[in-house]
Amino acid sequence: MAPTPLIFEMSRPGRPGVRLPGLDVPSRPVESLLAGAALRRAPPALPEVGELEVVRHYTRLSQLNFSIDTNFYPLGSCTMKYNPRVNEKSAALPGFARLHPQTPPEASQGALELLWQTERILAAIAGMDACSLQPAAGAHGEMTGLMVVRAFHSETPQGRKRRLVLAPDSAHGTNPASCTLGGFAYKEIKSNRHGLVDLAELKKHLRDEVACLMITNPNTVGQFEESIEEIAALVHGCGGQVYMDGANMNAIVGAARPGDFGVDVMHLNVHKTFSQPHGGGGPGAGPIAVKKHLEPYLPVPVVARRGDSFVLDSARPKSIGRVRCFAAHFGVYARVYAYLRSLGPEGLRRLSQHAVLNANYIAARLKDTYPLAYDRPCYHECVLTGERFKKYGVRTMDIAKRLIDHGFHPPTVYFPLIVHEAIMIEPTETESRETLDAFCDAMLAIAAEAKAAPEKLHAAPTTRSVGRFDEVTAAREPRLRWRSHDGHPPAPHP
Numbered sequence: 001m002a003p004t005p006l007i008f009e010m011s012r013p014g015r016p017g018v019r020l021p022g023l024d025v026p027s028r029p030v031e032s033l034l035a036g037a038a039l040r041r042a043p044p045a046l047p048e049v050g051e052l053e054v055v056r057h058y059t060r061l062s063q064l065n066f067s068i069d070t071n072f073y074p075l076g077s078c079t080m081k082y083n084p085r086v087n088e089k090s091a092a093l094p095g096f097a098r099l100h101p102q103t104p105p106e107a108s109q110g111a112l113e114l115l116w117q118t119e120r121i122l123a124a125i126a127g128m129d130a131c132s133l134q135p136a137a138g139a140h141g142e143m144t145g146l147m148v149v150r151a152f153h154s155e156t157p158q159g160r161k162r163r164l165v166l167a168p169d170s171a172h173g174t175n176p177a178s179c180t181l182g183g184f185a186y187k188e189i190k191s192n193r194h195g196l197v198d199l200a201e202l203k204k205h206l207r208d209e210v211a212c213l214m215i216t217n218p219n220t221v222g223q224f225e226e227s228i229e230e231i232a233a234l235v236h237g238c239g240g241q242v243y244m245d246g247a248n249m250n251a252i253v254g255a256a257r258p259g260d261f262g263v264d265v266m267h268l269n270v271h272k273t274f275s276q277p278h279g280g281g282g283p284g285a286g287p288i289a290v291k292k293h294l295e296p297y298l299p300v301p302v303v304a305r306r307g308d309s310f311v312l313d314s315a316r317p318k319s320i321g322r323v324r325c326f327a328a329h330f331g332v333y334a335r336v337y338a339y340l341r342s343l344g345p346e347g348l349r350r351l352s353q354h355a356v357l358n359a360n361y362i363a364a365r366l367k368d369t370y371p372l373a374y375d376r377p378c379y380h381e382c383v384l385t386g387e388r389f390k391k392y393g394v395r396t397m398d399i400a401k402r403l404i405d406h407g408f409h410p411p412t413v414y415f416p417l418i419v420h421e422a423i424m425i426e427p428t429e430t431e432s433r434e435t436l437d438a439f440c441d442a443m444l445a446i447a448a449e450a451k452a453a454p455e456k457l458h459a460a461p462t463t464r465s466v467g468r469f470d471e472v473t474a475a476r477e478p479r480l481r482w483r484s485h486d487g488h489p490p491a492p493h494p
């Protein structure tokens with residue numbers, strides 16, 4: 001397939017897409033309106049392209065997109081989940097979509113009620129006492145939760161010395177990053193042979209400086225931390241808090257509540273569990289839920305109920321303050337609320353059951369060919385290894401690239417870091433058995449190719465408009481800006 005040109009390359013001087021009507025007011029030289037630095041020295045380097053070419057260009061580009069709406073997208077951990085259209089429809093209702101963020105509470109009661117109710121439903125699902133919808137992504141939720149923990153500890157002289165966060169070595173990369181941003185030191189705890197927190201290792205690190213344990217449950221290898229109650233008791237015993245990265249709640253909604261197994265504070269990734277396209281760090285939402293003792297520290301403003309009305313309450317002296325502008329990413333929660341209400345408690349429970357069933361189905365079909373990193377039933381995702389194909393000169397990256405030729409988006413690869421040649425597959429709850437089978441058939445066909453014709457995998461993908469990148473050059477010499485054929489950058493801006 002020929003590469004798609006950039007719209008700048010299609011540009012021909014003097015070929016307009018739009019004709020503006022003649023002026024019906026007296027013209028004035030631009031210098032009389034703008035002066036100095038604000039004045040452009042040269043016209044902007046906009047492409048000159050006819051309307052039909054513009055339409056075709058962007059339609060072609062949209063068709064190159066690989067998306068959950070067109071194909072299976074089993075990205076482990078980052079989760080590309082189908083979002084029912086009714087959620088989009090709800091978010092697009094004019095009363096929601098046209099609401100200005102500065103609208104005073106008196107004139108936005110419906111929207112505030114939606115946020116208030118969503119908080120309560122999410123807190124109930126998590127088994128927690130209060131919830132804040134403010135954080136704009138899972139990672140932002142982590143940082144906000146850690147700020148809450150810090151504010152809590154800051155109340156006592158002993159607590160102020162607690163600057164260490166413990167976390168298992170299977171943790172998502174955002175966990176250490178959030179700790180650093182939150183002003184904590186970070187210490188990894190080795191996992192045991194089942195991919196779970198090693199209790200003996202944990203005990204070695206429990207001491208007075210521990211602010212909290214940051215634990216993902218189910219964790220990033222798709223396993224439920226079976227000793228979570230014991231782990232929580234140990235951490236509490238040394239005066240620490242238990243933070244749960246609840247990104248993987250889609251495996252246990254309606255089956256287990258973190259508040260019941262000892263968690264003090266957690267975040268939820270709504271894009272993974274409650275319908276919302278993945279914002280890639282924002283604009284999304286990573287609400288946090290807390291137990292009663294941490295509620296005073298939640299960010300302001302808090303959506304509060306006063307009789308039959310809803311207000312934005314900022315009179316919370318212990319609050320960590322604002323972590324974003326306005327009360328929340330409202331459009332995200334319009335979707336989340338529609339999802340929660342349309343599924344209801346039973347539907348949400350079944351969502352998790354199906355997510356777990358689908359992941360186990362894939363694991364069962366593939367594990368003889370691609371061994372499981374931890375050979376036991378999994379939750380929402382299964383982690384396989386491509387280790388055995390190394391002897392044919394084939395790496396996990398080659399398997400992933402070849403999947404593209406078979407029409408599938410590759411799963412997450414090389415994560416979690418504790419699994420060699422990791423292939424992390426998360427099918428989500430909405431895929432049919434036929435789709436799962438087609439994917440497994442492709443994985444098995446690729447395994448056969450790896451032995452018989454590894455060069456096919458090395459060359460993959462060969463059926464797309466873009467082939468395999470030279471990733472080293474792309475990282476070392478990134479070309480991030482368009483230049484014309486003669487190497488000139490776009491016309492300079494003032």
Ligand SMILES: Cc1ncc(COP(=O)(O)O)c(C=O)c1O
Pocket residue numbers: 077078079137138139140172174216220245247248269272280281282284286
């Ligand atoms: C386990 C885990 N923690 C944290 C995150 C970070 O979430 P976000 O991408 O919304 O910042 C992810 C990503 O989905 C995740 O899988």
